[in-house]
Amino acid sequence: MSKRFERANSQLQKCISEIILNKMNDPRIDPMLYISEVYLTPDFQFCKVKIALDDEEKLKTIVKVLTKSEGFIKRELVNMVSMPQMPKLQFEIDKGTSASVRINEILKTLNINKDE
Numbered sequence: 001m002s003k004r005f006e007r008a009n010s011q012l013q014k015c016i017s018e019i020i021l022n023k024m025n026d027p028r029i030d031p032m033l034y035i036s037e038v039y040l041t042p043d044f045q046f047c048k049v050k051i052a053l054d055d056e057e058k059l060k061t062i063v064k065v066l067t068k069s070e071g072f073i074k075r076e077l078v079n080m081v082s083m084p085q086m087p088k089l090q091f092e093i094d095k096g097t098s099a100s101v102r103i104n105e106i107l108k109t110l111n112i113n114k115d116e
Contacts, residue, residue, distance in 0.1 A: 013038040036094040047087040050094035
């Protein structure tokens with residue numbers, strides 16, 4: 001991936017996170033929500049936004065809320081980011097982060113002596 005797209009992905013991740021956590025007033029959005037990855041296609045048509053949270057059910061609701069709020073998020077992005085065109089945002093659950101959170105929960109429940 002070129003430096004240009006790495007920079008664009010990083011900037012989009014920062015701005016989308018800022019919009020979701022600070023400018024959206026929806027009580028269904030958890031303040032612990034984490035934007036784990038943003039991937040912009042080379043033609044600037046689509047942007048895949050992966051989100052993570054420790055509660056899987058809450059995460060499904062948040063994906064629906066964010067999908068419905070795409071227009072608002074894109075309008076805010078126009079003011080924050082200079083791009084040839086604003087991409088269509090696709091919100092997805094980050095399965096990798098969810099899996100690692102689940103593994104950590106399981107490991108905490110195990111009774112293993114520190115000597116072992």
